[in-house]
Amino acid sequence: MEPAIILVRPQLGMNIGMVARAMANFGLSDLRLVAPRDGWPNPDAGPPAAGADHVLDRAQVFACVGEALADCQLSYATTFRPRDLMKPVMTPRAAAAAIRSSHGKAGILFGPERSGLATDDIVTVQTLVTIPAAPSFASLNLAQSVLVLAYEWFLAQASPLAAAERIPAPHADLAGLLAQLNEALAAAGYFHPPERTRATRRTLAGILSAARFTADEIRTLRGVVRALARPRNP
Missing domain, CATH: 3.40.1280.10 (SPOUT methyltransferase, trefoil knot domain)
Known part of the structure; x- marks a missing residue:
């Protein structure tokens, strides 16, 4: 191709x-x-x-x-x-x-x-x-x-x-995972101090892109993030 x-x-x-x-x-x-x-x-x-x-x-x-x-x-x-x-x-x-x-x-x-x-x-x-x-x-x-x-x-x-060959997921799948992860981390107060947010997001993007996850792996990771972000019953 x-x-x-x-x-x-x-x-x-x-x-x-x-x-x-x-x-x-x-x-x-x-x-x-x-x-x-x-x-x-x-x-x-x-x-x-x-x-x-x-x-x-x-x-x-x-x-x-x-x-x-x-x-x-x-x-x-x-x-x-x-x-x-x-x-x-x-x-x-x-x-x-x-x-x-x-x-x-x-x-x-x-x-x-x-x-x-x-x-x-x-x-x-x-x-x-x-x-x-x-x-x-x-x-x-x-x-x-x-x-x-x-x-x-x-x-x-x-x-x-x-x-x-192990074929990585399309870039759009990775972008979706990154957006979901960043949203969950922001809600959890992870990005601190605020002025480091952009640099931290860059680091996370670099780590995830280097892994070359497959589409199945990204679906699994998105499920993990979703589960961790779900409110817990007291």
């Missing part, structure tokens, strides 16, 4: 067009845009797509990263900067092999051209992907980054062990 290429807050239509061209070169067509700065559709995307109109025509627009990843069991975020997050880091080749050998849907996040992905964008993502580059000039543009991942995916071969 081909991965979704997810551009988070892309700024220029021409860059979206060049991404579409890179995707089409290697057989990818699932393009998702999160809050594009100049809206969508964008007439500036057509010419640099160089004929990859089928990718642009199918592009979907989402309001946030969580919505764009909702149907994805595997999630990856590309980043050049070190992150203070407890997440595995892969090369594009290793990530492509993992995606090819999986029966689940994968989503790969790419950040805005100027700033890259924010920590809040990737806190629930399972795996980080770093493209090796010369330390003296580790600067790839958006389309180049997509091209590297698409190329590696195109070359990767499916693993014969894929049938026995």
Whole structure:
């Protein structure tokens, strides 16, 4: 199953067009845009797509990263900067092999051209992907980054062990568990002091996303949270 290429807050239509061209070169067509700065559709995307109109025509627009990843069991975020997050880091080749050998849907996040992905964008993502580059000039543009991942995916071969793979739940299931857990913890007065609430929620999201729970496991955990939050008879 081909991965979704997810551009988070892309700024220029021409860059979206060049991404579409890179995707089409290697057989990818699932393009998702999160809050594009100049809206969508964008007439500036057509010419640099160089004929990859089928990718642009199918592009979907989402309001946030969580919505764009909702149907994805595997999630990856590309980043050049070190992150203070407890997440595995892969090369594009290793990530492509993992995606090819999986029966689940994968989503790969790419950040805005100027700033890259924010920590809040990737806190629930399972795996980080770093493209090796010369330390003296580790600067790839958006389309180049997509091209590297698409190329590696195109070359990767499916693993014969894929049938026995443990497939994580879709991102939407994890988001539901996190929302339920945060609500229950808030009701129990767990988030103290209040100014640490955001950081604590980030930590919880990182822990749960790293576990790569299956859909059945998430249903079980939601039942546990529901039971613990239920009022007790005196």
